[in-house]
Ligand SMILES: CSC[C@@H](O)[C@@H](O)C(=O)COP(=O)(O)O
């Protein structure tokens with residue numbers, strides 16, 4: 438194993454332990470990846486428990502999502518990862534999670550996007566420097582046809598180069614970063630904002 442693969446494998450395995458521990462990757466949900474080279478991505482195999490990953494539970498795919506390791510089945514959502522690496526060459530890690538709050542908030546939001554404003558924690562997102570900005574998060578309807586889902590995500594990404602993450606309704610979150618630590622920070626920031634938003638809605642109703 439190359440030193441880069443070893444380092445990235447460890448980063449993915451540790452991310453899985455952390456995200457599972459926070460309750461954001463229950464059962465065998467979620468998938469994680471890191472950029473190996475300009476042409477290859479290291480990604481979780483399909484169907485594994487993400488809190489118990491080992492280095493055998495990862496495989497390299499090309500930028501079209503094709504497995505480079507026969508015998509290993511890539512994540513069912515591989516194309517949602519590779520489209521992000523193709524979209525921006527500075528993306529080094531992508532995380533997909535399935536938290537209760539992401540699931541509930543996306544189901545309660547019938548529109549095609551959510552806006553977060555006036556939260557100091559927005560500054561945890563890459564490129565955001567003030568609570569006075571607006572963080573626009575698209576919400577795509579879920580689809581078991583991942584190629585079709587990816588084809589609905591792509592025009593949004595192309596039209597919103599500052600996008601820091603998106604929700605899939607009733608399903609979960611995709612976010613990313615230059616390094617795994619950046620992607621993890623963004624997952625945490627999103628989870629904080631999702632919880633605030635749900636609490637605000639609850640209090641405003643009562
Ligand atoms: C356990 S249901 C979740 C899956 O359908 C899927 O959405 C998911 O996140 C994990 O799929 P995987 O193929 O293991 O990467």
Ligand SMILES: [Zn+2]
Pocket residue numbers: 466467468514533535608609
């Ligand atoms: Zn999923």
